[in-house]
Amino acid sequence: xxxxxxxxxxxxxxxKEILKGINLTINAGEVHAIxxxxxxxxxxxxxxxxxxxxxxxxxxxxxxxGKNLLEMSPEQRAREGVxxxxxxxxxIPGVSMVNFMRTAVNEKRKYEGKPALSATEFLxxxxxKKALVEMADKLNNxxxxxxxxxxxxxxxxxxxxxxxxxxxxxxxxxxxxxxxDALRVVANGVNKLKTADNAxxxxxxxxxxxxxxxxxxxxxxxxxxxxxxxxKTLALELEKSGYAFLEQ
Amino acid sequence: xxxxxxxxQGETVERVLIDEPELDWHIVQQAHSxxxxxxxxxxxxxxxxxxxxxxxxxxxxIYGLTFVRNNETCTLNTRVHHNIGGGTSKQVVKFILxxxxxxxxxxxxxxxxxAQQTAAQQTNRNILLSDKATMRTRPQLEIYADDVKAxxxxxxxxxxxSALFYMQQRGxxxxxxxxxxxxxxMADIIDAITDEAQRTALANAIETLVVLNKEQGAKTAPL
Numbered sequence: 001x002x003x004x005x006x007x008x009x010x011x012x013x014x015x016k017e018i019l020k021g022i023n024l025t026i027n028a029g030e031v032h033a034i035x036x037x038x039x040x041x042x043x044x045x046x047x048x049x050x051x052x053x054x055x056x057x058x059x060x061x062x063x064x065x066g067k068n069l070l071e072m073s074p075e076q077r078a079r080e081g082v083x084x085x086x087x088x089x090x091x092i093p094g095v096s097m098v099n100f101m102r103t104a105v106n107e108k109r110k111y112e113g114k115p116a117l118s119a120t121e122f123l124x125x126x127x128x129k130k131a132l133v134e135m136a137d138k139l140n141n142x143x144x145x146x147x148x149x150x151x152x153x154x155x156x157x158x159x160x161x162x163x164x165x166x167x168x169x170x171x172x173x174x175x176x177x178x179x180x181d182a183l184r185v186v187a188n189g190v191n192k193l194k195t196a197d198n199a200x201x202x203x204x205x206x207x208x209x210x211x212x213x214x215x216x217x218x219x220x221x222x223x224x225x226x227x228x229x230x231x232k233t234l235a236l237e238l239e240k241s242g243y244a245f246l247e248q
Numbered sequence: 249x250x251x252x253x254x255x256x257q258g259e260t261v262e263r264v265l266i267d268e269p270e271l272d273w274h275i276v277q278q279a280h281s282x283x284x285x286x287x288x289x290x291x292x293x294x295x296x297x298x299x300x301x302x303x304x305x306x307x308x309x310i311y312g313l314t315f316v317r318n319n320e321t322c323t324l325n326t327r328v329h330h331n332i333g334g335g336t337s338k339q340v341v342k343f344i345l346x347x348x349x350x351x352x353x354x355x356x357x358x359x360x361x362x363a364q365q366t367a368a369q370q371t372n373r374n375i376l377l378s379d380k381a382t383m384r385t386r387p388q389l390e391i392y393a394d395d396v397k398a399x400x401x402x403x404x405x406x407x408x409x410s411a412l413f414y415m416q417q418r419g420x421x422x423x424x425x426x427x428x429x430x431x432x433x434m435a436d437i438i439d440a441i442t443d444e445a446q447r448t449a450l451a452n453a454i455e456t457l458v459v460l461n462k463e464q465g466a467k468t469a470p471l
Contacts, residue, residue, distance in 0.1 A: 091411075092408075100415070
């Protein structure tokens with residue numbers, strides 16, 4: 001089943017064109033890795049798909065399950081099941097994780113026509129999902145990401161992903177700043193959340209993450225376009241020879 | 249006309265004042281007295297508070313919160329004078345201004361030559377919700393003693409756009425995000441009230457203003 005279709009997507013920030021014609025189709029059950037040098041537009045792609053107002057789409061179309069994604073507000077995209085694990089999760093002092101997540105989960109349920117979760121149901125769900133990323137209990141009572149270590153922040157992103165059960169997850173450089181243990185925990189969490197009905201886009205610089213989250217497809221993004229696609233062996237090739245082939 | 253109040257030695261006075269249009273107070277604290285003043289304004293106000301620590305070891309706390317969204321003018325003018333040593337003072341002043349509201353905070357902090365071992369802090373943080381709202385802030389520190397700790401800081405800005413986008417990415421509407429950020433911004437002012445009933449009353453008043461305003465069709469500008 002086709003989940004996401006990107007046709008000839010162009011996007012700018014200010015006067016600068018970053019995405020210069022992206023084409024990509026993702027089916028349910030697939031994991032797509034997007035690799036590429038700095039400045040290729042990897043993070044811009046995730047920002048544009050989630051509706052970040054800093055970027056302007058100048059051309060092209062994006063469909064999520066046949067619906068025009070670009071016409072939707074950021075929150076509507078989220079409620080439709082688009083989730084971004086941020087490269088730099090934002091600290092929000094004074095807003096508790098519990099309150100934040102309860103609002104997020106119940107907004108999504110409302111959108112789907114389901115009743116809000118009771119306090120008991122919600123806390124049970126939190127406990128269950130926290131175990132998935134081996135997250136400490138104390139994080140519940142803290143403000144969103146405030147004072148979290150790099151590893152805790154990334155675990156917290158995957159925890160939120162587990163809570164919201166998205167159909168399309170975008171993991172933006174989830175491996176950056178993680179030690180090998182945290183990387184394993186985060187990747188385990190992502191793998192356990194994989195089903196036949198959802199899909200992931202894994203944006204990464206290094207092959208390392210792809211040892212743990214094995215992609216079905218690997219795409220190389222360079223200068224705003226996908227210049228090469230292949231299976232997981234492409235990532236290994238890139239690891240060995242770098243992006244030098246782009247110069248040729 | 250200035251009203252003078254005296255806090256006798258060793259006594260504690262805590263006052264929560266909500267929506268007082270005008271205050272002009274001169275408060276004199278005797279040794280080891282404690283003053284906690286909470287000045288909360290949801291409408292135009294002009295407050296002038298002059299505090300003198302006359303005896304040793306006094307404790308002064310001023311919490312100011314102004315939250316207005318039309319064309320109100322709100323002025324808070326504090327003068328905290330440490331005349332003698334061993335005292336502490338803490339001022340936390342926050343303004344949230346929307347519409348065409350105007351806010352002013354003038355904070356004078358004076359530590360006299362005899363007021364050694366004083367610890368004084370003044371914080372002023374302001375959020376502008378609209379382009380037309382304006383804030384003037386003028387901290388003034390006069391420190392004449394050398395063995396003291398004094399700090400002050402003032403910031404004026406907007407709600408954190410990156411936090412708002414993060415919240416939207418999780419499915420919250422921009423309005424829900426702003427509500428949460430504003431409530432978080434005001435939380436320490438609410439928490440500073442000792443009396444539980446008064447604290448709850450203020451929290452509820454703020455909740456009504458932040459969350460329910462729109463649903464009740466009030467004339468106030470949206471967040």
